[in-house]
Amino acid sequence: MPESCRLGRRRFVARFFTGIAACAVAGRAWKLPFVSEVRAADEPSDGVLRISLDDFPALDSVQSSVRLGINPVGDDSFPMGSHYPVLITRDILGRFRALNAECRHASCVVDPYDDFEQGLYCPCHHSLYGMDGSVLRGPATRPLRSHVLRVVNERTLEIRIPGLAFEVQPGVAPVRAGTRLRLTFRSEAMAVYSVEHRPRLDAAWQTAAIAVEENGPPNLTSVLGVDGPMTVFVDRVGDAGFFRVVAEFGEV
Numbered sequence: 001m002p003e004s005c006r007l008g009r010r011r012f013v014a015r016f017f018t019g020i021a022a023c024a025v026a027g028r029a030w031k032l033p034f035v036s037e038v039r040a041a042d043e044p045s046d047g048v049l050r051i052s053l054d055d056f057p058a059l060d061s062v063q064s065s066v067r068l069g070i071n072p073v074g075d076d077s078f079p080m081g082s083h084y085p086v087l088i089t090r091d092i093l094g095r096f097r098a099l100n101a102e103c104r105h106a107s108c109v110v111d112p113y114d115d116f117e118q119g120l121y122c123p124c125h126h127s128l129y130g131m132d133g134s135v136l137r138g139p140a141t142r143p144l145r146s147h148v149l150r151v152v153n154e155r156t157l158e159i160r161i162p163g164l165a166f167e168v169q170p171g172v173a174p175v176r177a178g179t180r181l182r183l184t185f186r187s188e189a190m191a192v193y194s195v196e197h198r199p200r201l202d203a204a205w206q207t208a209a210i211a212v213e214e215n216g217p218p219n220l221t222s223v224l225g226v227d228g229p230m231t232v233f234v235d236r237v238g239d240a241g242f243f244r245v246v247a248e249f250g251e252v
């Protein structure tokens with residue numbers, strides 16, 4: 001059973017809101033049908049990650065990088081879920097790039113920029129990549145794949161990541177119909193998920209308390225993914241509102 005998250009990541013930095021279940025609720029009970037509010041991007045499976053450079057002082061310097069993901073990287077240098085991290089690099093000219101950290105030799109996860117190696121180093125068989133993903137040293141023969149990166153303003157980047165979006169199936173919890181909502185979504189192993197609520201479209205999102213059993217206490221603020229479908233429950237808040245499931249993105 002998932003439990004409140006305690007991951008050894010350095011910190012969580014961005015709240016990635018691909019999975020959104022919006023539910024309009026009127027009167028005293030939840031009412032179906034629910035409506036989907038927003039997709040993460042116009043390509044159905046893409047997600048758009050927006051990050052503030054204020055959260056990454058490392059990227060204030062040239063020749064730097066950070067590695068971000070939703071599931072951790074194991075000691076074997078492979079992802080502990082199905083998603084490979086994103087390497088955001090800044091080259092000597094200050095240009096930003098977003099690269100898929102999957103090594104093109106045998107799919108290990110490539111390290112962030114290494115001062116000693118002067119590049120992005122793969123710990124499995126020592127391939128080395130440049131800040132633009134080009135191969136500096138084999139055995140890899142192909143460059144790292146790039147993600148589309150947009151510089152929104154001086155301090156904000158947006159990165160489009162294929163395959164990251166997930167859908168949330170909402171429903172009324174049968175046992176506590178009228179007071180409790182059931183949210184089911186595809187989760188990644190060891191990824192951290194939370195649920196947020198807002199009473200109106202123009203209101204700020206607030207963290208909602210989660211129960212992991214239909215009749216259990218709503219006493220969690222986040223849960224760990226299980227590499228498969230996951231169901232959580234949230235209680236009704238007011239007479240109307242919207243919920244979304246949030247996958248947290250952090251340095252991995």
Ligand code: FES
Nearest residue numbers: 103105106122125
């Ligand atoms: S997997 Fe990266 S060098 Fe072999």
